[in-house]
Amino acid sequence: MLSVSDVDVRYGRARVLHGVSLEVPTGSLVCLMGRNGVGKTTLLKTTMGLLRPAAGRVELEGEDITGLPTHQRVRRGMAFVPQGHVSFPQLTVWENLQVTLEATSHRQASAVEEALAVFPTLRPLFKRPAGFLSGGQRQQLAIARALITRPRLLLLDEPTEGVQPSVIDEIELAVRRLHRQAGLTVLLVEQYLDLALRLADSFVVLDAGRVAHAGPVAELHDESVRRLLSV
Amino acid sequence: MAALANQLPIGLSIAAVLLLIALGLTFTFGQMGVVNMAHGEFIMVGAYTAYLLQGAVGGQSLLVALPVAFAVAGLLGLLLEWSLIRRFYGRPLDTLLLTWGVSLVLQQLARDVFGAPNVQVTAPAWLVGGVDVLGVRLPHNRVFITALAALCVLGVGLYLAKLPQGRRMRAVVQNRELAACSGIATGRVDRSTFLLGSGLAGVAGVALTLVGPVGPGLGTFYIVDAFLVVVAGGLGRLRGAVLAALALGFLNGYLEFWTDASLAKVLVFVAVIAFLQIRPQGMVALRGRSLG
Ligand SMILES: Nc1ncnc2c1ncn2[C@@H]1O[C@H](COP(=O)(O)OP(=O)(O)OP(=O)(O)O)[C@@H](O)[C@H]1O
Ligand SMILES: [Mg+2]
Secondary structure (H helix, E strand, O other): OEEEEEEEEEEOOEEEEEEEEEEEOOOOEEEEEOOOOOOHHHHHHHHHOOOOOOEEEEEEOOEEOOOOOHHHHHHOOEEEEOOOOOOOOOOEHHHHHHHHHHHOOOOOOHHHHHHHHHOHHHHHHOOOEHHHOOHHHHHHHHHHHHHHOOOOEEEEEOOOOOOOHHHHHHHHHHHHHHHHOOOOEEEEEOOOHHHHHHHOOEEEEEEOOEEEEEEEHHHHHOHHHHHHHOO | OHHHHHHHHHHHHHHHHHHHHHHHHHHHHHHOOOOOOOHHHHHHHHHHHHHHHHHHOOOOHHHHHHHHHHHHHHHHHHHHHHHOHHHHOOOHHHHHHHHHHHHHHHHHHHHHHHOOOOEOOOOOHHHOOEEEEOOEEEEHHHHHHHHHHHHHHHHHHHHHHHOHHHHHHHHHHHOHHHHHHOOOOHHHHHHHHHHHHHHHHHHHHHHHOOOOOEOOOHHHHHHHHHHHHHHHHOOOOHHHHHHHHHHHHHHHHHHHHHOOHHHHHHHHHHHHHHHHHHOOOOOOOOOOOOOO
């Protein structure tokens, strides 16, 4: 589904990713891991077209999308839930969902209903500006917004960060269902090891902007891998 | 006391002019952060459009001029965004110099095409004369401008609150990256924001032909006032712009009454600067837990 090969990414002079490659096969759930600041978010943003790599390629189902604008990647079935419960703060919850629906090519209002079926707690909050929601509520809104685009590939950047345990469970359940039942392909950034073990098929560990290890999820028990993740 | 009441409708009509010239700027400057010095020249373009149409159309040319000026100034604004400004987002100093340069070019163009002396647009017959409001004789043209300002604000308010295009515009302003990730073609939204903001400047230009002559320097005369209203109101806040225009309009009206026009302008300027020292975010600030 997604194939990233040899990407270099810089912020100004600082080189953050060094020849990173990554495969996300169709129907898989790949977990991207690594300590703070190793470049996980940078890799996801590059995949989404929010950052341009200085070198390397990004391919979606065999098509080179390295230079494609972000909104066209969304049209091609990619969705991204950024780190940190991001929303349009002065739009109401309903407007947050509606503005996304209006930008899709399918425009089917049923997509909103499907997303609300996953996170029913959002419905009573419809009229509230998103900026007034709690972090957990905003994260559910963010995932719901991504689902409205009817993605085939979902990129999640630390969806459980700073969210209370009961909402973590809801998010885990939602991701599991979407992956197992709806067949959604997922690239998940997650620091929480247990969650990665429960959800992922395989994982990739970044260290200082390079791929330090990649393998099936069972290898997460290896001592050498654990060392890459501990602070 | 009677004098106070007398100045009320005058203050209102000054407020209406301020609002019209500032409304478009709340989009290009307030929402998009482009210090758009060419805004004044889009007002001028609107005024000259009315001047040209009066020769071509005659009688009801004013009503024809409103939409035509919107289109002409709007397309110019779109062209400016597409050709130059979009390459300089996030670089306020560069866009300031750039749009200032564009404003000088447009002024010179106007001088070449229409000549340096002012020209006059004759108001249609139905705008000659006046009505009595609160015991004050108020000219029809002032009533017309006030109604036009109210209509424009209403239209813009509805556009932003109810229409999909307005929703998209707000989304892009609040979080550009997230908007792109939601599938919104942000570049296209930027262009339509400029179209709208500049088009409104054109409409303001048509209105200004009713209260004074038209010349290449028309925009220069109004640009500072427009920025004052937007900044005092709170960047990009429609409600703020309305409040600021009203406050500045009434202040100006009363000060003009007690002192004279040029001193009143200076005093209003000082008042706005003082106000911004106390409340840098303007009259209407953003609310919400986070801006992220
Ligand atoms: N906009 C930016 N400008 C300059 N440097 C940046 C920028 N964003 C991130 N960086 C740097 O790039 C490196 C990688 O950042 P990135 O956000 O990708 O890390 P991360 O793995 O997602 O970290 P975390 O686990 O904390 O989210 C860090 O050293 C960071 O300081
Ligand atoms: Mg990160």
